[in-house]
Each structure stands twice: as structure tokens, then as C-alpha cells.
Amino acid sequence: MQTVMMCQALESPNPHPCNLLTCALYCDLSSASHSLFLKESQSSSSVVADNGLEYEAVIGIETHVQLGTATKAFCSCPSQYGAEPNAHVCPVCMGLPGALPVLNDKVVEYGVKLALALHSEIALTSKFDRKQYFYPDLPKGYQISQYDVPIASKGFIDVDLPVEFGGGHRCFGITRVHMEEDAGKLVHAGGERLSGSSSSQVDLNRAGVPLLEVVSEPEMRTGLEAAEYAAELQRLVRYLGISNGNMQEGSMRCDVNVSVRPKGRPQFGTKVEIKNMNSFSAMQRAIDFEIDRQVTLENEGLGHQIKQETRLWEEGSQRTISMRSKEGLADYRYFPEPDLPEVTLTQDYVDATQAMLPELPNAKRRRYESLGLSMQDVLVLANDSDVAAFFDEVIGKGTDVKQAANWIMGDLSAWLKNEKLAITETKLTPAALAELIDLIKDGTISGKIGKEILPELLQNGVSAREAIEAKGLSQISDAAVIESMVDAIIAENPKQVAAYRGGKTKLQGFFVGQVMKVSGGRVNPALLNKILLSKLNC
Amino acid sequence: MISRHLQCSAQAAIPTRTHVLETSEQQASTHQRPISVIRKIRESLISRERTAVEITEGYLAKLQEREPHIRSFLHISAEKALLDAEEIDKLLSEGGGGELGLLAGVPLGVKDNLCTRDMPSTGGSQILKGYCPPYDATAVCKLREAGAVLVGKTNMDEFGMGSSTESSAYQVTSNPWDLSRVPGGSSGGSAAAVAAGQCAGALGSDTGGSIRQPASFCGIVGLKPSYGRVSRFGLMAYASSLDVVGCLGASVLDTAILLQVIAGHDKNDSTSSLEEVPDYAAQLLPVEGLSSKPLAGVKFGLIKETMDEEGVEEDVASAVKAAALHLQELGASVTEVSLPMFSLGLPAYYVLAPSEASSNLARYDGVRFGPRAHGEEVMSMFGNSRAEGFGPEVKRRILMGTYALSAGYYDAFYKRSQQVRTLIQRDFKAALQDVDVLLSPVAPSAAYKIGEKLDNPLSMYLGDLMTVNVNLAGLPSLVVPCGIAEGGTCGLPVGLQMIGPTFGEEALLRLGHIFEQTLPMNFNAPLLTS
Structure with missing residues (x-):
């Protein structure tokens, strides 16, 4: 078998609708930078045009989630x-004559999990269909997908908007969730795209990789809402452990449909599809750009120029450009896949899957809110399932909730960011952090010492108590010891004592500093102040 | 009971060719029961009467000698076949006779749409010229595991689309009974090869009659198993919901043994059944031990709609009626049964099969395998590869199927045909509650002349009238030679179709065996010498 399949693929006059050009162009937006980009945009849900009409945007999103199964959807x-191109191929995913698909059970399991997480109605009997079109990266000439009977439909997703933009809760409808297989990938020589390339090569490693397509109701009104919808979906698949949701690797791809209409009008305007958005931030900017573009056209009386088309987001110029017209819609000639039996599920299976679901982001946020945390803290903590799990374990030890949140979002997160590590990649256990917080609270160490020993805990996995003992860092709370230190400082600094007693009470800080210096910062600050004042004021 | 014995004379000349026909020693005027070629090979191996190499050499000699006249093989694998035979002999000489597979040393042909890793597999199409698959079809794999010696790949209508084997991109196969006639199709190469003694048995595939009709045309036994009985993995798909891999043999027992080997669930084919595979050969006993009325209590139903005077030639109808009489003499009851939806099957089939075909054949695009035509850009490369690679019948069916599945036509064609399919299934189910087995002719006529129907696709399609419904219903069907129609120099064989309920192969084979063994007729094709 050839390892690389060459084909003289120049620009096709009628490129197929698969988002070929967008794959591999996505870049992931890590949770750390998530809150940053949101500050750039505005979240008003309507635009007042110069002609006085108030326009609103209607946004719907189709998301392809690549599943993290060990093997492909229909072969092993x-x-x-x-991997190396065409290293992971076989007769089935290469579409060789005579090969037949066999459904990977995990795909169904993951589909049911996401469907349940989206509160959707699960079809106990669903089926696969063939979606037919010709393209070099589509080995069989059809994609195995689900057409009229998807595995789930009629769900919803809860989204909390960022506090910086006024916050607020939204609930967006989910039209359907269906299972399908991915296509392969074209690699173009002499050009980044099929257009203008001298030759193209086909890599079928991705062909047959399982996807779940999640289609939203057209219920979003702003770029922000759309980006937050996508971010929540990413959070869900990561919480469920069914996908890494990584946009850079193309594990999560969003196609967005945008139209505008005068506010209050029930009919939709002409919708435009936008592809090629590398991140949630890009999604938001692309949508806001597109809304502006459409409203401007409407405003100038050029509404008829809004065509049903696919537009690409160009990161460089920060604009959408026309890729192809969608007039004369492609006919995929769907028909039931005869090689696969219907997918049948029992209610028991669905119930058992439901029972095994982890606590999902929205439930987590509501619980954190009820613990008294600020919405800002809630959003940060619940953003990442590993961070949330860590936090939950810390507070599970009876630790002060606010302190736990502060440590995790503050010093711990700063250190992780600096070291470019995830919370699961450190040696710090939730129990160790809980102990550290408790030791500060009971006065064994100061907060400052706590901050100093944290890296030791993170790097070496020692407990807070071990670190303190090894370095002799426990707080000095023995009044007699402190008194002798204070006495020594007073004796060494007669001028400052005279000045203090002469009314320069601000010098108290100087004496505290001196004691801290000689003690290595270990003196209990409250006790020190008490003793110091009594000595200075006598 | 009819007793129209073969009376073929050695002097009779074949009009279009110069060869001389020779009467086989078995073709005497006295009746000889069909024997199981496969069992005979086994017995001679075990008794050390002959070695596997000798047997294979014998078949290969006959194959080579007759091939110029019959042209049933697209690829002959003589060298590898002899090596495989040597392995069997080695096993025997090492005393491993006890582990001898069911098909040890049996030279078999395989239809060219079944993938074989050591032989080219073209499906009779130019678009797969020179293509060697990297894997064996499950059915082929099972043959090898049972010790079979695969002698080559047999000719067929391109991708199974045709009923005469004339749609092969490579060659026209002749009917061993009359070289100027077609062997039927699409498994025409397999049927002709078995009838000509070029191999001891063969695999075929049946989507709308492609095993049964050539078996009938060539005077051999053809078995189309229930849908899902045999794995389709490695069978180049024509119409996935109808395709079945099956067997062709010189006797019912031969097809029973072949089915025994290839049947069963396959994890690579989700449509293969988990239903247990019975011992098909166990009940096929020598008829000497049977009572004079061995079929007493068995109920046969002759499908009324297939005996229509306008649709079926008189010779064929009378052969089938005679067969019915023979069954009655064996103690069975034969009644006429009506399947009201029967006539709707053919149009439904010619919507559903091309629809699936249009999709199944989309993978032949010149990108990953097979010849690639030049194109200025990728879509014209696809178009040119397909235009050059597919023959006219395949193109016709791809066009029909693409049309039927197009937006706006789907409901009127595909969906409606599926509804018809359900009705036909119900008809069969109801009928098979009243009778054990349904009977019908296999085709409206015996083998016709090469070229006779080539320019008239509709008349070719009409020939599938009696077989396609069985595929729509997914039922098993056995074709056994039952009579001789006029034609050729010494008559042309006519087969009887016996249709049973899903997974009812065991009973079908038992009844077919008794019928075959008691019918006082011989069906040996006139043999050729140069």
C-alpha cells in the first residue's frame, strides 16, 4: 500500500462544503487567556443603524467535536x-473495495454522554446515513453521518457570561447532536490552499475519526454570546472526558451562521456562514465584524447584497471574506447506510450513563455560588474541570472556601502559568494545600511564609508541615522570645526610640521591620505589635 | 413425471465454432445420480487413491484445455494452487488427516468481486485493472482455512451489474452447453467453470439473481443464502442491502459443504447474522436409505405470478411443472400460491439496487487505487477516471441511482421502493406460513444467444423478474437443475428455484438434495475437446 497518495489536485471549480481549508488553522485558546479577550468586545445585543432601525443579529452554531476514542469510528x-501521514489507515478507512464499517461502541457512549449533558432527548433507535459528495479527502465518496434520525435532539446549554461584561445567565437551545466520521486531510504543495497549489497529497489518518456534531438553535445575538456558547461546549466535553476540545488540533471546529433583521421582525434575514475561526476570541471578532458588515449594508439600502454564502475569517486583516456562494445548495443525496444496523439503546443504558456523569460545569458554578464565592471566582474555578476538582478536594478537607479559592486562583495559578504546567502536573496535593491554609489560619506560619514555601510543595511534593520543619520556619508566637527580640532592637536604636516617643509614631513600622529581619519574618505579627507598642509606650 | 433424457450426439456440431463435442462418459442414456465432487475428492485423498497435487493438476489441465472456449477465468493461479495442494499432501503424509479441513485439496474458483490478497481482483471492471487487494474477503479466508485450493478468479458482469457476463470489461464467457450462448450472470464465470469441470465448485455473489440464473443457465446447483448468513466483508459492494455471497456446485451436497465453510457471523460485517450455523451436510443422506415417499408432509407452493404465460417461455414452464409433479410423486404436496405484490419487485429492485450502487461505486475515483486518468484539475481527474474506467451498464445504473436519490425525487423513487420492499417481504412471510418452500422458475427463458439482449437493457432487466424479489426479502434460495429446454445442439438446462424462510437453508438443501438425487435426468454439459 502506498504511504502517501499523490494526486494532481489543482483548484476545483466546485469545492466541496467540508471545511477543508479551515482544518489545522485553529489555535486553541487556553483557559488562562480566556478572560482577557473578552475585554476587547462589547456585548450589546442590538445595533442601531443610521436609518433609525434597530437591528439584531441571529446566530446559530454548528460545532464538530472530535472524540477522544482510542480507535476510529468504524475500524480499529x-x-x-x-502521526506520520497515512500511518493509521486500513482497508476500511481508506475505502478500499469490499471493506465495511463496524461501529465503535465508544462513539455511542460518548454521544449519549454529551446528549445527556445537553439535556437533550435521546433517540433509543437512531440510524446512520450516507452523505454523498466527491472530494479527494473523502475515501468512500460519502461520509457516514446521521441525517433524519440523530442520536439526540431538543436540548439546551446553560452559559454564564463574564462579569466584565455585566455577567448574566443565558440558556441556548440545542437542535440536535449526531454521530459522524471525519474526512482525511489534503496537504498542498506550492501553496497553502488547494487553489494555486502545484500538487496535493492525501493524508487519511483523520479519515474515519469519530465526531459529534452539535447544532445550536439560532438563539445567540452577539459575538460574545456565541463565543461563550462555544467555550461552554468545550468545557462540557472536557468535563465529560470525551474530547480534548482542542481548537488548535481541530478537535473542536465551529461553523457560525449569522444573519441580521430589524428588531421585532420574526423572519430571519439571509444567513451567512463563517468558517476558519482559530479561537473563541476570533469567533467573537468574526461575528461582530460580520454583524457590522450586514447592518451597514442594510443601512445603506444594500441589504440585497447579503448573499447566502460561506465567508472565511481572515485573522490578518480582521475581516470576513467571501469563499463561495451557497446558492444552488449542494444535494448530498442522503440515504440510509445499508452497511450498519440501526443504533438501538435501552433506557437502562441511558439511565446508567446518566448516573455516571460527573458534576457538570453549570451545576458546579451554581454550587460554588451557593458557597458564597463571587461570580468572578466561580467562573475561574469552574472553567477547568481539573482546577475545579482540585478546589473541591481542598474544600472537602474543611478548609476555608475563600482562602482555598484565593490560593488556587492566586499564587498557585501564577506559578503554574510561569512553569507552563497544568494543575494535574504538579506534586502539590489538595491535602497539602489544605494543610498549608490551615497552618496559616491557626497561626503556625504567616501568610508570607506560606507563599514562600508553596514552590517547595509544588515541586517536591512535601507537606506544608514538612517544609516548615525542614526550614525551621514555623511562626514564633512565644511572647518571651518576642520580648527579648524587641528589647534588643530598642537597645540598638536609641535615636529612633527617642523620635517615636517624641511623636513620630510612624516609626512603629521601622521597629516591626527590624524584628522581622532578625527573625526571618517568623514572628507572629499580631503578637509582635502588641509587645512592641507596650515597650515603646511605657 | 417427465423423463426427457439427454440425447446429445457426439456428432452434433456447434454452429459458430469449429470444436467437436464429445459425449461424456457420465452422459449415457441411463440416469446417474449427481455426485458430490467435493466429497469424492475428500474420499480419494483419505484413501490415498490420489494426491492433492494430482487432483489439482487434473483440474488445472481441464481448466487450461477448456478455457480458450469457455473463457470463464480472469486470472488463473496455477502455481500457487499447486503449492497449496502440496501443503495438503504434506499434511496428509504427516498423518494430519484428522485435521483435514472440509475443503482440503478441493480446487475452487472465486468470483472476481471477492477480494483475494494473492490474486488480482477487478470485479470485472477496467477501473480496477491490475488491482491487488491487501486483504482476503472473509469468505475467501474461510475457504483457505478449510484447505481449499483456489485456482483462479472467475469472470463476471462488471461489479455484478448484468445477467449475461457480457458486461465484463475483459471478455465474454460462453455457456458450456452451447458456446454461442451466454452462461448467465453476473456469476457467469463461476457457473460456466463449474459446469465445464474447470473447478470443483465456486463462490459467487447474488444481488438480484446473479448466482441462481447462471446456475440455471449452466445446469448446475446454485445457492443464494439468506441475507446476513455469509459475511460480505471483502465483497465489492454493488447493492449492500441485497448482496449475498453464495456458492455454485455440481450437486446440492457440494453447495451445502461450501456454505458450511463460508457461513457465520463476522465481526467485520455488522450485517452478518449471529444465527448459529447448522451442519448442512448432515441430513443430506444417500437416497437409497429413504422411503419411497421421502417428502411426505412437505408443502410446496408454486408462485402463480411466475408461471404467467406471457412472462415465461413454455419450455421453462413445463420443466417447472414437471418438477412439481416429481415432488408430488415423492410425497410432497404442491399448491399454487399467489404473491400479489410480486410484479412490483422488479421496478423496486431497479430503483434500490442502482441507488445503492451509485453510492457504493463513488469510491472508484482514481485517488487511492486503480488506474488514474489525467485531468486539468481534481474534479475532471475524477470524472475522466470514472468515464474511462466504468462500462456502459455500470454508468447506466450509477445515473439511475443518482437520479433516484436526488432531492425532490427521493420520496417518489427510493422511499416508495422501500415501501414496496416491505410489502414484498410481507407477501413472502405470509406465503411461507402456509407452505414450507416456494417454487418458481429461475428465469423466463433458458440461456440466450451472446449479444441477443446486449442492446436492450430493459429486456435484460426483465430476465431478473423471478429472482430479485428473493433478494428484496433477504430469503435463501436454492436452484437445482430440473429439466431441459429446446435450444443449442442438445438442449439447454432449466433450473428450479426453491425459496425458503430466512435461515431456512438446512431444509432447502435437504429437499433439494432429495429432488436432485431422485430426478431421473442428467445435467452434464457437452464437453469440449480441441
Whole structure:
């Protein structure tokens, strides 16, 4: 079998609708930078045009989530990203004559999990269909997908908007969730795209990798809402452990449909599809750009120029450009896949899956809110399932909730960011952090010492108590010891004592500093102040 | 009971060719029961009467000798076949006779749409010229595991689309009974090869009659198993919901043994059944031990709609009626049964099969395998590869199927045909509650002349009238030679179709065996010498 399949693929006059050009162009937006980009945009849900009409945007999103199964959807090839081209192929995913698909059970399991997490109605009997079109990266000439009977439909997703933009809760409808297989990838020589390339090569490692397509109701009104919808979906799949949701690797791809209409009008305007958004931030900017573009056209009386088309987001110029017209819609000639039996589920299976679901982001946020945390803290903590799990374990030890949140979002997160590590990659256990917080609270160490020993805990996995003892860092709370230190400082600094007693009471800080200096910062500050004042004021 | 014995004379000349026909020693005027070629090979191996190499050499010699006249093989694997035979002999000489597979040393042909890793597999199409698959079809794999010696790949209508094997991109196969006639199709190469003694049995595939009709045309036994009985993995798909891999043999027992080997669930084919595979050959006993009325209590139903005077030639109808009489003499009851929806099957089939075909054949695009035509850009490369690679019948069906599945036509064609399919299934189910087995002719006529129907696709399609419904219903069907129609130099064989309920192969084979063994007729094709 050839390892690389060459084909003289020049620009096709009628490129197929699969988002070929967008794959591999996504870059992931890590949770750390998540809150940053949101500050750039505005979240008003309507635009007042110059003609006085108030326009609103209607936004719907189709998201492809690549599932993290060990093997592909219909064969036993590894479903891995980043292997040598055509290293993970077999007769089935290459579409060789005579090969037949066999459904991977995990795909159904993951589909049911996401469907349940989206509160959707699960079809106990669903089926696969063939979606037919010709393209070099589509080995069989059809994609195995689900057409009229998807595994789930009629769900919803809860989203909390960022506090910086006024916050607020939104609930967006989910039209459907269906299972399908991915296509392969074209690699173009002499050009980044099929257009203008001298030759193209086909890599089928991705062909047959399982996807869940999640289609939203057209219920979003702003770029912000759309980006937050996508971010919540990413959070869900990560919480469920069904996908890494990584946009950079193309594990999560969003196609957005945008139209505008005068506010209050029930009919939709002409919708435009936007592809090629690398991040949530890009999604938001692309949508806001597109809304502006459409409203401007309407405003200038050029509404008829809004065509049903696919537009690409160009990161460089920060604008959408026309890719192809969608007039004369492609006919995919769907029909039931005869090689696969219907997918039948029992209610028991669905119930058992439901029972095994972890606590999901929205439930987590509501619980954190009820613990008295600020919405800002809630959003940060619940953003990442690993961070949330860590936090939950810390507070599970009876630790002060606010302190736990502060430590995790403050010093711990700063250190992780600096070291470029995830919370699961450190040696710090939730129990160790809980102990550290408790030791500060009971006065064994000061907060400052706590901050100093944290890296030791993170790097070496020692307990807070061990670190303190090894370095002799426990707080000095023995009044007699402190008194002798204070006496020594007073004796060494007669001028300052005279000045203090002469009314320069601000010098108290100087004496505290001196004691801290000689003690290595270990003196209990409250006790020190008490003793110091009594000595200075006598 | 009819007793129209073969009376073929050695002097009779074949009009279009110069060869001389020779009467086989078995073709005497006295009746000889069909024997199981496969069992005979086994017995001679075990008794050390002959070695597997000798047997294979014998078949290969006959194959080579007759091939110029019949042209049933697209690829002959003589060298590998002899090596495989040597392995069997080695096993035997090492005393491993006890582990001898069911098909040890049996030279078999395989239809060219079944993938074989050591032989090219073209499906009779130019678009797969020179293509060697990297894997064996499950059915082929099972043959090898049972010790079979695969002698080659047999000719067929391109991707199974045709009823005469004339749609092969490579060659026209002749009917061993009359070289100027077609062997039927699409498994025409397999049927002709078995009838000509070029191999001891063969695999075929049946989507709308492609095993049964050539078996009938060539005077051999053809078995189309229930849908899902045999794995389709490695069978180049024509119409996935109808395709079945099956067997062709010289006797019912031969097809029973072949089915025994290839049947069963396959994890690579989700549509293969988990239903247990019975011992098909166990009940096929020598008829000497049977009572004079061995079919007493068995109820046969002759499908009324297939005996229509306008649709079926008189010779064929009378052969089938005679067969019915023979069954009655064996103690069975034969009644006429009506399947009201029967006539709707053919149009439904010619919507559903091309629809699936249009999709199944989309993978032949010149990108990953097979010849690639030049194109200025990728879509014209696809178009040119397909235009050059597919023959006219395949193109016709791809066009029909693409049309039927198009937006706006789906409901009127595909969906409606599926509804018809359900009705036909119900008809069969109801009928098979009243009778054990349904009977019908296999085709409206015996083998016709090469070229006779080539320019008239509709008349070719009409020939599938009696077989396609069985595929729509997914039922098993056995074709056994039952009579001789006029034609050729010494008559042309006519087969009887016996249709049973889903997974009812065991009973079908038992009844077919008794019928075959008691019918006082011989069906040996006139043999050729140069």
C-alpha cells in the first residue's frame, strides 16, 4: 500500500462544503487567556443603524467535536493526532473495495454522554446515513453521518457570561447532536490552499475519526454570546472526558451562521456562514465584524447584497471574506447506510450513563455560588474541570472556601502559568494545600511564609508541615522570645526610640521591620505589635 | 413425471465454432445420480487413491484445455494452487488427516468481486485493472482455512451489474452447453467453470439473481443464502442491502459443504447474522436409505405470478411443472400460491439496487487505487477516471441511482421502493406460513444467444423478474437443475428455484438434495475437446 497518495489536485471549480481549508488553522485558546479577550468586545445585543432601525443579529452554531476514542469510528485504526501521514489507515478507512464499517461502541457512549449533558432527548433507535459528495479527502465518496434520525435532539446549554461584561445567565437551545466520521486531510504543495497549489497529497489518518456534531438553535445575538456558547461546549466535553476540545488540533471546529433583521421582525434575514475561526476570541471578532458588515449594508439600502454564502475569517486583516456562494445548495443525496444496523439503546443504558456523569460545569458554578464565592471566582474555578476538582478536594478537607479559592486562583495559578504546567502536573496535593491554609489560619506560619514555601510543595511534593520543619520556619508566637527580640532592637536604636516617643509614631513600622529581619519574618505579627507598642509606650 | 433424457450426439456440431463435442462418459442414456465432487475428492485423498497435487493438476489441465472456449477465468493461479495442494499432501503424509479441513485439496474458483490478497481482483471492471487487494474477503479466508485450493478468479458482469457476463470489461464467457450462448450472470464465470469441470465448485455473489440464473443457465446447483448468513466483508459492494455471497456446485451436497465453510457471523460485517450455523451436510443422506415417499408432509407452493404465460417461455414452464409433479410423486404436496405484490419487485429492485450502487461505486475515483486518468484539475481527474474506467451498464445504473436519490425525487423513487420492499417481504412471510418452500422458475427463458439482449437493457432487466424479489426479502434460495429446454445442439438446462424462510437453508438443501438425487435426468454439459 502506498504511504502517501499523490494526486494532481489543482483548484476545483466546485469545492466541496467540508471545511477543508479551515482544518489545522485553529489555535486553541487556553483557559488562562480566556478572560482577557473578552475585554476587547462589547456585548450589546442590538445595533442601531443610521436609518433609525434597530437591528439584531441571529446566530446559530454548528460545532464538530472530535472524540477522544482510542480507535476510529468504524475500524480499529488508532484515532491519534500527529502521526506520520497515512500511518493509521486500513482497508476500511481508506475505502478500499469490499471493506465495511463496524461501529465503535465508544462513539455511542460518548454521544449519549454529551446528549445527556445537553439535556437533550435521546433517540433509543437512531440510524446512520450516507452523505454523498466527491472530494479527494473523502475515501468512500460519502461520509457516514446521521441525517433524519440523530442520536439526540431538543436540548439546551446553560452559559454564564463574564462579569466584565455585566455577567448574566443565558440558556441556548440545542437542535440536535449526531454521530459522524471525519474526512482525511489534503496537504498542498506550492501553496497553502488547494487553489494555486502545484500538487496535493492525501493524508487519511483523520479519515474515519469519530465526531459529534452539535447544532445550536439560532438563539445567540452577539459575538460574545456565541463565543461563550462555544467555550461552554468545550468545557462540557472536557468535563465529560470525551474530547480534548482542542481548537488548535481541530478537535473542536465551529461553523457560525449569522444573519441580521430589524428588531421585532420574526423572519430571519439571509444567513451567512463563517468558517476558519482559530479561537473563541476570533469567533467573537468574526461575528461582530460580520454583524457590522450586514447592518451597514442594510443601512445603506444594500441589504440585497447579503448573499447566502460561506465567508472565511481572515485573522490578518480582521475581516470576513467571501469563499463561495451557497446558492444552488449542494444535494448530498442522503440515504440510509445499508452497511450498519440501526443504533438501538435501552433506557437502562441511558439511565446508567446518566448516573455516571460527573458534576457538570453549570451545576458546579451554581454550587460554588451557593458557597458564597463571587461570580468572578466561580467562573475561574469552574472553567477547568481539573482546577475545579482540585478546589473541591481542598474544600472537602474543611478548609476555608475563600482562602482555598484565593490560593488556587492566586499564587498557585501564577506559578503554574510561569512553569507552563497544568494543575494535574504538579506534586502539590489538595491535602497539602489544605494543610498549608490551615497552618496559616491557626497561626503556625504567616501568610508570607506560606507563599514562600508553596514552590517547595509544588515541586517536591512535601507537606506544608514538612517544609516548615525542614526550614525551621514555623511562626514564633512565644511572647518571651518576642520580648527579648524587641528589647534588643530598642537597645540598638536609641535615636529612633527617642523620635517615636517624641511623636513620630510612624516609626512603629521601622521597629516591626527590624524584628522581622532578625527573625526571618517568623514572628507572629499580631503578637509582635502588641509587645512592641507596650515597650515603646511605657 | 417427465423423463426427457439427454440425447446429445457426439456428432452434433456447434454452429459458430469449429470444436467437436464429445459425449461424456457420465452422459449415457441411463440416469446417474449427481455426485458430490467435493466429497469424492475428500474420499480419494483419505484413501490415498490420489494426491492433492494430482487432483489439482487434473483440474488445472481441464481448466487450461477448456478455457480458450469457455473463457470463464480472469486470472488463473496455477502455481500457487499447486503449492497449496502440496501443503495438503504434506499434511496428509504427516498423518494430519484428522485435521483435514472440509475443503482440503478441493480446487475452487472465486468470483472476481471477492477480494483475494494473492490474486488480482477487478470485479470485472477496467477501473480496477491490475488491482491487488491487501486483504482476503472473509469468505475467501474461510475457504483457505478449510484447505481449499483456489485456482483462479472467475469472470463476471462488471461489479455484478448484468445477467449475461457480457458486461465484463475483459471478455465474454460462453455457456458450456452451447458456446454461442451466454452462461448467465453476473456469476457467469463461476457457473460456466463449474459446469465445464474447470473447478470443483465456486463462490459467487447474488444481488438480484446473479448466482441462481447462471446456475440455471449452466445446469448446475446454485445457492443464494439468506441475507446476513455469509459475511460480505471483502465483497465489492454493488447493492449492500441485497448482496449475498453464495456458492455454485455440481450437486446440492457440494453447495451445502461450501456454505458450511463460508457461513457465520463476522465481526467485520455488522450485517452478518449471529444465527448459529447448522451442519448442512448432515441430513443430506444417500437416497437409497429413504422411503419411497421421502417428502411426505412437505408443502410446496408454486408462485402463480411466475408461471404467467406471457412472462415465461413454455419450455421453462413445463420443466417447472414437471418438477412439481416429481415432488408430488415423492410425497410432497404442491399448491399454487399467489404473491400479489410480486410484479412490483422488479421496478423496486431497479430503483434500490442502482441507488445503492451509485453510492457504493463513488469510491472508484482514481485517488487511492486503480488506474488514474489525467485531468486539468481534481474534479475532471475524477470524472475522466470514472468515464474511462466504468462500462456502459455500470454508468447506466450509477445515473439511475443518482437520479433516484436526488432531492425532490427521493420520496417518489427510493422511499416508495422501500415501501414496496416491505410489502414484498410481507407477501413472502405470509406465503411461507402456509407452505414450507416456494417454487418458481429461475428465469423466463433458458440461456440466450451472446449479444441477443446486449442492446436492450430493459429486456435484460426483465430476465431478473423471478429472482430479485428473493433478494428484496433477504430469503435463501436454492436452484437445482430440473429439466431441459429446446435450444443449442442438445438442449439447454432449466433450473428450479426453491425459496425458503430466512435461515431456512438446512431444509432447502435437504429437499433439494432429495429432488436432485431422485430426478431421473442428467445435467452434464457437452464437453469440449480441441
